[in-house]
């Protein structure tokens with residue numbers, strides 16, 4: 002077989018040698034072709050792609066889509082961050098408090114003298130004024146502060162990066178170079194929203210009181226957010242069932258923040274993929290979760306039985322005058338950037354055992370049947386990558402909160418990051434499946450072993466785990 006392929010290659014090279022010059026000339030408007038020695042003609046598609054990726058990065062990291070109207074004007078988070086001593090309310094948010102709720106600091110936004118001062122412990126990380134200085138430098142990942150002429154923090158907004166980026170801890174835990182697309186599993190979104198001195202608007206929307214809203218927000222914990230709460234008001238899964246056994250009651254409805262890397266080639270996205278793909282979800286999140294100014298259409302949200310809050314508030318019909326729309330024009334570049342984000346590549350010997358992983362590879366597409374759904378090398382099905390809850394042996398609570406009652410075959414590229422707990426607090430490592438019900442990859446494998454009665458030996462289970470840790474996305 003191999004020799005045959007080499008033969009074809011050889012023949013192709015010879016033929017290519019004869020027709021090569023003509024072929025290059027004929028395609029000179031389409032490819033990066035050579036016109037004259039040393040001169041490369043630019044490909045408009047490549048140039049466009051590069052431009053879109055760079056624009057998309059800027060949007061992903063820094064664009065609030067005008068959501069200050071919500072996080073600042075309505076929730077008044079800026080007042081809580083500043084604290085009474087700096088013209089806000091309450092004790093304020095010091096850098097240490099910000100790091101404790103999982104916010105990250107971008108070392109590349111810090112001037113050298115400040116970096117030296119942090120290294121030498123000369124910066125007061127317990128003073129909210131330091132947080133304000135960091136916001137002025139645009140160094141807090143995913144949070145944009147606006148300052149008035151007197152230097153007072155007048156509003157804040159959030160960007161995609163707050164949830165879908167972390168840092169590499171190069172300077173200190175929580176302070177380092179940005180890692181775009183990496184889910185921030187330290188980020189306690191609920192605790193951050195709970196800093197707001199005024200949650201009455203959220204309580205009104207959900208038809209409840211502020212105390213209840215605060216209880217729900219506190220239930221989420223690090224690395225989780227409930228994107229459907231503001232559609233259906235369902236805060237808790239009454240019964241979590243795994244392999245026919247009740248594994249929890251009143252489990253918070255929040256899901257783990259997924260990675261925003263390694264997504265190219267996927268059809269449906271999000272845990273319950275029936276919502277749509279990347280551009281659908283970006284429009285959804287920017288309008289309905291971040292509360293930016295834009296346009297959004299999805300008549301499925303008119304289903305009052307399923308999405309009472311969304312239907313009542315017309316969330317499927319968000320209209321903004323095109324001149325005031327701060328989201329729609331950004332969707333193409335934003336999509337491009339996410340599709341361009343590679344998954345991290347694990348290192349043999351450090352992140353996984355090479356020999357064991359090779360044996361696990363055989364099991365993955367053989368005895369363990371994983372490849373039936375997580376098709377190599379996409380790690381999801383080319384096509385309709387969605388499954389009924391019963392097919393993967395878990396309850397339907399989260400699936401039923403989305404249009405089709407299904408779960409998406411999740412991407413496995415870069416999953417070693419979570420198993421190792423890379424760049425996250427040790428207590429937040431691991432956690433797999435949408436609600437993090439499995440602590441380790443071995444727990445996941447044990448679940449499938451039971452569900453599909455695979456009869457895997459302990460050695461085989463270990464090999465499969467090593468293989469899972471070796472995966473990255475194409």
Ligand code: HEC
Nearest residue numbers: 161164226228256257258259261270271272273283286287
């Ligand atoms: C407050 C945290 C938060 C913010 C802000 C946020 N997301 Fe997400 N994102 C999530 C959560 C949680 C999910 C999973 C939702 C679900 O499945 O129900 C998700 C899902 C996704 C997915 C699907 C990933 C996959 O594996 O299928 C993509 C892509 C994504 N977000 C991109 C973005 C972009 C782009 C932005 C900015 C416009 C953004 N997110 C803002 C928390 C957030």
Ligand code: HEC
Nearest residue numbers: 272369370371374388392408409410411433434435445449
């Ligand atoms: C019937 C299709 C199907 C088969 C077969 C299958 N999976 Fe999955 N897998 C899924 C779905 C769907 C999810 C998402 C579960 C959720 O949303 O909670 C998932 C999630 C996972 C996750 C967690 C991903 C994350 O980000 O938390 C891992 C790890 C995994 N599968 C590994 C495997 C292994 C190993 C096998 C073989 C033993 C396997 N899967 C077989 C459909 C399948």
